[in-house]
Amino acid sequence: MVTKRRIVTIVFSLLISVAFFTGGLYLNSSIHQFEEYQTVEATEKEYGYTIYVCKHCGKVKMDDYVEPTSYLLPNIVINEVCSVNNSFLPDENGDCYDWIELYNPTDRVINLMGFGLSDKKTDLFRYTFGDVEIKPKEYLLVYAVGDEVIESSETDRIYANFKLTSQGESVFLTLPNGKIIDKVTYPELNSDESYSRFEVNNTVTYKITKGTPMEENREFIAVQPPVFSADSGFYSEPFMLTLTAEPGMEIYYTLDSTDPNMNSIKYEGPILIKDATPNENVYRLKRDTTTQKEKFPEELVDKATIVRAVAYDKNGNCSEIVTKSYFVGLDKYKNTNVVSLVTDPANLFDEEIGIYVKGKEYKQWELSGKAAEEPLLNWDKRGFLWERPAEVAYFDKGNLVFEQRLGIRIRGASNRDRQMKSFNVFARKFYNGQNRLLTPLFEELSSQKSFILRACDYKEGFLQSLVGDRNVSTQLAKPCILFIDGEYWGEYQILERYSTHYIEEHFGVNRDYVSMVKAGKLESGSETSLNDYNNLLAFIKNNDMSEKENYDYVCERIDIQSLIDCYCSQIYLNNVDFAYNKNVQIWRTETKSNNPYEDGKWRWMLFDMDACIKNNWKNLERFYDFNTFIGDFPYTNEIYEDPFIANLMKNKDFCKQFVNTFMDLANYNFNKDLVIEKLYKVTDNPDESMIIFFENRFDYITKYMAEFFKLKGKLTNVTLNISNPEQGTIKLNTLPDNITNSKWTGKYYTDYEMTATAIPKEGYAFAGWKIEGAEIVGDKNSQTISIKLFDDRDCSIEAVFKKI
Secondary structure: OOOHHHHHHHHHHHHHHHHHHHOOEOOOOOOOOOOOEEEEOOOHHHHOOEEEEEOOOOOEEEEOOOOOOOOOOOOOEEEEEEOOOOOOOOOOOOOOOEEEEEEOOOOOOEEOOOOEEEOOOOOOOOEEOOOOEEOOOOEEEEEEOOOOOOOOOOOOOEEEOOOOOOOOEEEEEEOOOOOEEEEEEEOOOOOOEEEEEEEEOOEEEEEEEEOOOOOOOOOOOOOOOOEEOOOOEEEOOOEEEOEEOOOOOEEEEEOOOOOOOOOOEEOOOOEEEOOOOOOOOOHHHOHHHOOOOOOOOOOOOOEOEEEEEEEEOOOOOEOOOEEEEEEEOOHHHOOOEEEEEEOOOHHHHOOOOOOOOOOHHHHHHHHOOOOOOOOOOHHHOOOHHHOEEEEEEEEEOOEEEEEEEEEEEEEOOHHHHOOOOEEEEEOOHHHHOOOOOOOOOOOOOOOOOEEEEEOOOOHHHHHHHOOOOOOOEOOOEEEEEEEEOOEEEEEEEEEEOOOHHHHHHHHOOOHHHEEEEEOOEEEEOOHHHHHHHHHHHHHHHHOOOOOHHHHHHHHOOEOHHHHHHHHHHHHHOOOOOOEOOEOOEEEEEOOOOOOOOOOOOEEEEOOOOOOOOOOOOOOOOOHHHOOOOOOOOOOOOOHHHOHHHHHHOOOHHHHHHHHHHHHHHHHHHOOHHHHHHHHHHHOOOOOHHHHHHHHHHHHHHHHHHHHHOOOOOOEEEEEEEOOOOOOEEEEEOOOOOOOOOOEEEEEEEOOOOEEEEEEEOOOEEEEEEEEEOEEEEOOOOOOEEEEEEOOOOOEEEEEEEEEO
16 A cells, blocks of 8 residues: 555655656656656556656656546646737737636646647647646746737747637647646636636636736726716817716826826816917927937927826726817818827837837937947837837817727838838727727728828829829828827828738738738748749749740739839839839739639739939939939839849830830820829819929820830820710720720820720620721721721721610
8 A cells, every 4th residue: 555655755756857857747648759667656546647657768657537636737727718809918910819828836847748728629639739838836828819820920929720709618728648637618708808717725716807818817897987078179269178987986187198197187177178289399399309400390389188087996996098189279270181199208209118219229329429339219110019009089170080099100211210200000909909990091991900190291192093093002092180199290191001901901802811022021921922022033034034935924923014003103203212122012812712813913012102203312403304214213223124124025015015004104194184183182282393294294204115115106196086975985905994085185106006995885785996097906896906006197996886
């Protein structure tokens, strides 16, 4: 008979041996190849196992599980389950995932090799642990993400391939031999609630609490936030603001945009809300927001009154912070879009954590004489660690559209160094349980996850809008006035932000299978896609594109029309800061389907048009005369050295498509009369240089294009006769099929054939063509024809329709 004292001695010796040889307790009976095990006596009743120790390495093997009744057994417990995680422990991308917390209550390290974790009793090993240890009295989080593709460099995170349901279910922890050692059945949970384990006097209970990942479980008391008597908005006259809270609560508030706490102003009566413009400038005067010699505003800037309040109960539990923006006597902004961005000023201007300033490290480097390696400025630091929470209120012509807690990061390249910086703005569950804006900023969108606040005038958005109908992605845009922490900051543009969500919204593809490459670097997606892009680029450089087989290979992997639309737009608009490896972004899907955009082909995206039209690089008086095809670019390789253009233009089909597309854009999208008309709809005071540019650009750039492609033909007029648009229209080349102008005319070179397609309206059918000054090549009765222009005459195209 083995005595209790002897068993304890044996067990202690075993644990010492296991800890020495393995660093933990191994429970899988098949983990060791040797078969020479020494039996250690232990009663099944007390310990539930027959225990073996390997003579060679001291590893333990156990069989015959009954119940975990002793410290020889794992004792790992499921400590907490959160099935609706909207704010806890976001990853480097700002995404939050449901989680299961394990806890090791013992005094030894436990290795989970081979353990199973699952939400299905019929499949206990939906997730199987690798070589993972839990130290004594420590926690381990497992994120339940299902089949979602996680892009993360945080290798210490554990992602399980199943998801949790918010309606409630069971979670099982299983030994490698298939024996369940813990099971938790949690009920329906709300956002950020968890089902938590509590043990008092050896009695285990579970309660719904606020989540406490990687911390000791504790009960949570919810405190309702204070209620404001007036909402954010524009007010003509001063007024008294009243704050109320539940009985027994105290309210504290701030007027300087800082986060309120118990050291802030205690609310004891109504607050006077008035025009704050007479107050001294505070944040607008911060001098460490740029390294450039910029002028700071000396006059008082317009200001909104920002009120932030929080409620506390008698035990010190606090509510969420409520933030309101009041514009008193500032009616001049009621006819435009206004964004009020409010965050604790430390998030922007603190030397340690502020994302808008040089930062402590950089200042110390400056004071040291700049001897050491130059550190990053705070505003140049990137990633989720340099994202800060902000309360964003958006007003459309004086009306509050939404208020929402969002994340902000500094964006851009060289303009990060300027006093007026741009922001990327993100909706995340981490902030308020919403991963979409409460209301999209653009009526064209059904939902929106992020956007850009860009420090620029209307030019960026306006130029992109001119080619919004083309086969290249563009960003919707609208102007706004930005206030930061209540102070007027300047004129900004609200822009769509390119992301996998953008691709999903605009093209209807699954964003989980979208890859994006920006300036030759992987922006999102798989390394496989980046390798595909690099291999494709190498193929184009190293093979003769005049060969049909090689060109066809490229066309199977690139949407050629998208590439051409992008390059034609950049060249016509005189962008001298654009190349295949700079200020260019492309995307593709990694899967294929019936969706025409889910075909694995790379497609192009327009952005960053700052260097278009008139740039300050050469200060050319005749800036519209700049030959962007061969011009000496200040920041990038010239177009003729671009591997896409330089190599693909060796193919005659590519040249034809490029030349015809370029003239389509020149005649239609960049038509000077239409552009100037659109310009005055955007602004009452357009930049004169933009008007001069479009009035003159056509005559010069089309000539340079002809020289670049060595065209020998003439530039001739092509007129579409659309006398009865109610019967049908004509689609010419890549132009839209909705041209209803009875005599639309454009100029085209005669070198390449053009394509015309008759588009009958409902109730009509195509009946034939009337062509003058040109020759139909091929079937003259086809609804789609090729047209050969003549050098010595103009061309007229008319489609005839008949009623059916």
